[in-house]
Structures are given as structure tokens and as C-alpha cells.
Amino acid sequence: MNMSEQTEKIIDESRQGEALMVDQAETAGKRKMFLESYGCQMNFADSEIVASILTGQGYTTTSDISEADVIFVNTCAIRDNAEQRVRKRLNEFNQVKKKNPDLVIGVLGCMAERLKAKLLEEEKLVDIVVGPDAYRDLPVLIKTAEDGQKAINVILSKEETYADISPVRLGGNGITAFVSITRGCDNMCSFCVVPFTRGRERSRDPETIINEVRQLYSDGFREVTLLGQNVDSYLYAGGGLKKEIYSREELDSAVNFAQLLERVATEVPGIRIRFSTSHPKDMTDEVLHTMARHKNICKYIHLPVQSGNSDLLEKMNRGYTREWYLNRISAIRRIIPECGISTDIIAGFCSETEDQHAETISLMDEVKYDFAYMFKYSERPKTLAERKYADDVPEDVKGRRLTEIIDLQNRLSLESNKKDVGKVHEVLVEGPSKRSDEHLSGRTTQNKVIVFPKENYKPGDLVDVHVYDCTQATLLGNATGYSAGFKN
Numbered sequence: 001m002n003m004s005e006q007t008e009k010i011i012d013e014s015r016q017g018e019a020l021m022v023d024q025a026e027t028a029g030k031r032k033m034f035l036e037s038y039g040c041q042m043n044f045a046d047s048e049i050v051a052s053i054l055t056g057q058g059y060t061t062t063s064d065i066s067e068a069d070v071i072f073v074n075t076c077a078i079r080d081n082a083e084q085r086v087r088k089r090l091n092e093f094n095q096v097k098k099k100n101p102d103l104v105i106g107v108l109g110c111m112a113e114r115l116k117a118k119l120l121e122e123e124k125l126v127d128i129v130v131g132p133d134a135y136r137d138l139p140v141l142i143k144t145a146e147d148g149q150k151a152i153n154v155i156l157s158k159e160e161t162y163a164d165i166s167p168v169r170l171g172g173n174g175i176t177a178f179v180s181i182t183r184g185c186d187n188m189c190s191f192c193v194v195p196f197t198r199g200r201e202r203s204r205d206p207e208t209i210i211n212e213v214r215q216l217y218s219d220g221f222r223e224v225t226l227l228g229q230n231v232d233s234y235l236y237a238g239g240g241l242k243k244e245i246y247s248r249e250e251l252d253s254a255v256n257f258a259q260l261l262e263r264v265a266t267e268v269p270g271i272r273i274r275f276s277t278s279h280p281k282d283m284t285d286e287v288l289h290t291m292a293r294h295k296n297i298c299k300y301i302h303l304p305v306q307s308g309n310s311d312l313l314e315k316m317n318r319g320y321t322r323e324w325y326l327n328r329i330s331a332i333r334r335i336i337p338e339c340g341i342s343t344d345i346i347a348g349f350c351s352e353t354e355d356q357h358a359e360t361i362s363l364m365d366e367v368k369y370d371f372a373y374m375f376k377y378s379e380r381p382k383t384l385a386e387r388k389y390a391d392d393v394p395e396d397v398k399g400r401r402l403t404e405i406i407d408l409q410n411r412l413s414l415e416s417n418k419k420d421v422g423k424v425h426e427v428l429v430e431g432p433s434k435r436s437d438e439h440l441s442g443r444t445t446q447n448k449v450i451v452f453p454k455e456n457y458k459p460g461d462l463v464d465v466h467v468y469d470c471t472q473a474t475l476l477g478n479a480t481g482y483s484a485g486f487k488n
């Protein structure tokens, strides 16, 4: 995914709906798939696994719906409006199908898992429904649908990590890539549908992770983001559900997240490493010390807080208090003083009072986040909150609180960027800037977007850039030379 500029992300639901449409040459005579992805980074990574499985069956990708034999939409169920957007898109695809009745339409991912046969039988919007753990079954399901039968597989697995599948990199910049390290989530935050749509947490074999990163490096990639719903709970001791099947001996020799980071950083020294998402209840000082030790591990942590009030955090089943969270922030500041920090915040969760909302505001002010993703609470079926608590904060109050949160974050982001003016940052160049071909765009280790005149630099270069100005979303600078990091 080509991450858009940070301003666009401040909007509620900003991670939804970034469509990924890809094309490949030499397509003559082959069956063509059109793949579109919504939602989190994990979904974009999963689409690359889907592309790999179907490429192995002789399919090529296309960005032109009219020439597609199959259309797959990889979907998100995290908030209701994410699902509404996908429904609208499926209706559009069905218009195309009216002209081309042989076209097969499939829904993949979290919405497929949540709604199961409903999209197929009641709403008749799709021909194929495939949950996140069933992508290996896609070739068979396509055949079933083409034979006019119902094609559905929403079985969640306790083992599947797609560890042996080499993702086909889609629509990216050729410089940054996602590598998934865990699947599923065991946390059961009371507002969240993910444990129901992505199943139990399992960790991927570290050897396959390192091999994938090494391959990316030799293919010219210069940055990886290690992905998991909660990377800090990564634990590998031979596969499967860790808590249930590992013996004492296996656990003693298990690889944890800090150790995985250490291995990737030392075994592929030429690549920058990011990771997402960290969980405040599980993030250890060991991880922070590992980050501090390695220059190629980016100094940036996404640490979702959700709320600044301890009672609400308990109701959210987050496993930490305001004090614990602030202690983790102090640990980051102590061990990695230059670390960029971002967060996720939910406005208007069940029974949230004005005072509790004010605590979220005061926490933001105290932490001074560089960046945040901010959402209105959206009740999701099956979750603990839906079963146990009333969604009782009126819509207008949710909206007003979200606006206050966004306004504050906009000020904090600008303040944070202003502190960078006058400094020199090491920047990995990702590609041309959005607004001008004469400028390049890249990111600092703290994950800030920086734009500077291109001169003779190119994507993949690690460049020192002097910052002379900024907006709330972007740093503006001039290159001062190649960085000592590495030179292409």
C-alpha cells in the first residue's frame, strides 16, 4: 500500500477504502483477477497472499474491471461505515456483472467472516465468500462458483499463517513492504470485532519471516513493517496456538517479539524495520532496548490508548489503566528519547461521561502524540460491548467529542513538526511527492512524511534532509547528502 499523506489520515475512517488496483504486463491469454482492498495494513498484506495463490493458478492481475474474470474485494468489518462502503462497491460490481454474466465476484476477509453465507444467500451480492484463514481454498472455490454452486469457506484456523507463501507485491512503491508475523487476536477488547473475524492468535515461524525479509532486500526493498494485531505477544515455539500446546521446554526456547526484532535487525542489516501494532499491556522494556540498540529499527511506536480514563479502559477490557499506559510512555521516552509515538482513540464508547472524555483530552496533552487515528465508537455485533453495554452516547455528542479530539491532535501534530524545523533527518526515499514530480517523498525514522527537491536522488536512497518548514502533516526540507546509513 502506498500510504497517503498524514493529513488525510486524520479523518475518521481514514484507513478504510484505500483501493488497491494493480496491473501486470504479459497478460495475454491468461485469466484475470481484479483485487481491491479495504481496511488495515494486514488486509493489504493478505491481498498479496491471495495474489500469490491465484498467480500460481495462472491468473494475472488487472486494474481494468471490464476485462476481469474474477473480482475480489478484501474487506474490513471494524466499523459499520467500513462495511457500508464495501456494500456500495459490491453493488457497483454487480452492475458490471449484468453485462458480463460469467464474471465471478468474491468477498474476502473480515466482512466475509462476519456475515458468512448472508452475502451469498440473502443479499445475493457475491458468488464466493472466503474468510481470512481460507485463502488456500480459493482455486477450488472459484471452480465451484463457476459450476454454479455456492462457494463458501469461512473456517477459522488455529495454525494457518501462510508462512510458506511468498506474497506477490501489489501496487506498492518497490521500497516498503508489509510482512505479517502473527494472525488473529486473543485480546477480546470489548468493542472489537477482530477476534471474531480473524480468529485466535498464532505466530509465524521466525525462519520464514527472516527469509521473506531477506528476499525483499535482494529484490530492492529497503523497509519492512512487521505486522500483527498485537506484535508484542508474538511467541514462536513450533507453531500452533501458543498458550495451549507449548510444553515447558518449548516455551524455554521460544522466540519472543524482542528476539525476533533482534534477529531481523542483525540478519538483514541493510533494511529498515517498522512494526505495528504494539499493545500497552504487553510492550516490554526488552523491546524498547532492542529498538534503541539497532539503528535500522525505526524509532516509532504506534501504541493505541483508546481512552484516557481507567474505568472506561476496564470496560473496554484493555488490560491496563491510565497510569500503566503513562508508565509505558515514560519508558519509551527514557529508553528511546527521540521516538515518535502515535495512537488510536475511540470517542463516545458506552457510558462515556464528559469527565471521562476530558481525561482522554488531558492524556493526549500529556503524551503529546505525533500522530493519531481517531474514531467514533461504532457498535459491532457479537462483541462483549454489544451484548453487555448500551451504546448510549448520543451521535451528536460522539461527533462533538471526536471533533475536540481531532482539533487537539491537529495542534499537537503541528507542534511536533515545528520541533523538527532546523534539524537534519535521515530519510528513506519512497517515490515522487504527490504534488510535484520535481520533489521526492520519504519518511523519517519517526514515520513523519518529508518532501524535498529531487536533485539526483531516487527511491530507495537514504538521504539526510534539512528541514526548513512544515505543515501539520508534512515536513519540508532540502537534501544535504547521502546518509551514512547506506548508499545505493
Ligand code: 5AD
Pocket: 078, 079, 191, 192, 193, 304, 306, 344, 345, 346, 375, 376, 377, 378, 379, 380
Ligand atoms: N468502533 C470504533 N473504533 C474501533 N476500533 C476498533 N473497533 C472499533 C469500534 N467498534 C478502532 C480502535 C482500534 C483501531 C484499529 O480501530 O481504536 O485500535
Ligand code: SF4
Pocket: 185, 186, 187, 188, 189, 192, 193, 194, 195, 229, 230, 279
Ligand atoms: Fe481488536 Fe483489541 Fe485485538 Fe486490537 S488488540 S485487534 S482492538 S481485540
